[in-house]
Amino acid sequence: MTLDTTVTTGQPVLTGARLVLRPLQPSDEGLLEFYTRDARVAEGTRSIPHPLPPGATAQFIARATSAERAEDVWVMDGAGHDKASVLGLVSLKPLDRQQSQIGYWVAPAFWNAGYASEAVATLIKANPHKARTLFAEVFQDNTASAHVLTNASFDYLGDAEAYSVARRATVPTWTYIRRM
Numbered sequence: 001m002t003l004d005t006t007v008t009t010g011q012p013v014l015t016g017a018r019l020v021l022r023p024l025q026p027s028d029e030g031l032l033e034f035y036t037r038d039a040r041v042a043e044g045t046r047s048i049p050h051p052l053p054p055g056a057t058a059q060f061i062a063r064a065t066s067a068e069r070a071e072d073v074w075v076m077d078g079a080g081h082d083k084a085s086v087l088g089l090v091s092l093k094p095l096d097r098q099q100s101q102i103g104y105w106v107a108p109a110f111w112n113a114g115y116a117s118e119a120v121a122t123l124i125k126a127n128p129h130k131a132r133t134l135f136a137e138v139f140q141d142n143t144a145s146a147h148v149l150t151n152a153s154f155d156y157l158g159d160a161e162a163y164s165v166a167r168r169a170t171v172p173t174w175t176y177i178r179r180m
Contacts, residue, residue, distance in 0.1 A: 009065055011072050016122040018081045021074035024064045028075055031086040033057040035107040042166035044105055044142055050166035076119045090119040092129055100131040116148045127180060134178040139171045146174055154178040
């Protein structure tokens with residue numbers, strides 16, 4: 001794994017075995033919009049609306065690449081291994097007391113291929129926020145994402161609820177913790 005700092009966001013570029021985690025760039029808009037228009041992707045997240053409004057993807061990229069961004073977002077880029085330049089996204093949101101929250105989604109065409117697991121493992125190994133503790137939550141009907149976390153040595157912390165914009169409802173979640 002290599003850690004290079006990009007000029008545009010100051011985020012490190014992280015290299016895994018089959019993908020590179022790199023900051024978002026404007027050229028990602030087309031694939032991101034294509035993938036996030038899929039209800040299965042949107043409904044697996046808290047914040048992606050469905051249907052996706054015009055301009056939402058460009059606004060997301062602008063927020064994610066801003067110096068004042070609330071979280072760091074990386075593209076799971078498989079182009080170096082004959083895959084798409086966007087396989088999904090992984091994010092790390094800083095919390096207080098050296099804690100961060102991890103989130104991720106993978107485009108349906110790449111489900112069950114281990115990309116989420118590799119992205120999470122790559123991010124944990126690099127620990128770019130120097131976090132002592134990582135948190136994550138998944139909707140309880142998304143057992144595949146729960147397996148990604150348990151395989152990355154996250155421990156179940158408890159049940160909660162989170163609002164999903166795409167589902168227009170509060171959805172039961174499982175919360176996980178990983179001490180670094």
